[in-house]
Amino acid sequence: MLCLFVCRYQSIMPSFDAHCWVVRNGKIIDPWFSYYDGVCAFRGCTTERKYKKGPKKLKDFCLRQFDNECQKNGGISFEQAVQQGRVMFGDNCCFSNAIKEIQTNGGELVVGSMGFVRPNGSVFWEYGGADYHHVKDFLPKNKPECCIQ
Secondary structure (H helix, E strand, O other), rough: OOOOOOOOOOOOOOOOOOEEEEEEOEEEEEEOOHHHHHHHHHHOOOEEEEEEEOOHHHHHHHHHHHHHHHHHHHHHOOHHHHHHHOOOOOOOOOHHHHHHHHHHHOOEEEEEEEEOOOOOEEEEEEEOOOOOHHHHHOOOOOOOOHHHO
């Protein structure tokens, strides 16, 4: 059975109100998708992005959730599923995009908030938020806090 990813199969893989990217040699590596053009136009934002690293436990928590689902549905780890191309890539697939980037070119995985800067300097947070400081803040609002391990 294939390990399927959140882009098409949200009921199978976990989702978070978070974004992830790669940092390599001090530079943020995060692809631009046409979806972002629509967000910026609709929200009145520039294409400048703002990033805010989440709490240290967030990365481990998210990856553990993806690993658990891949083990359950495919018998392999999330990193193996990415390497084998058994997950989705592209828009709204930042976790698999970032892991593939690291596997191909190296770097550090960072999980947190990402938003777009408005002309007045404020930020529209597409993923996460300025006030997100704990793992529970990044969970979908309908997921009970007791699910955090």
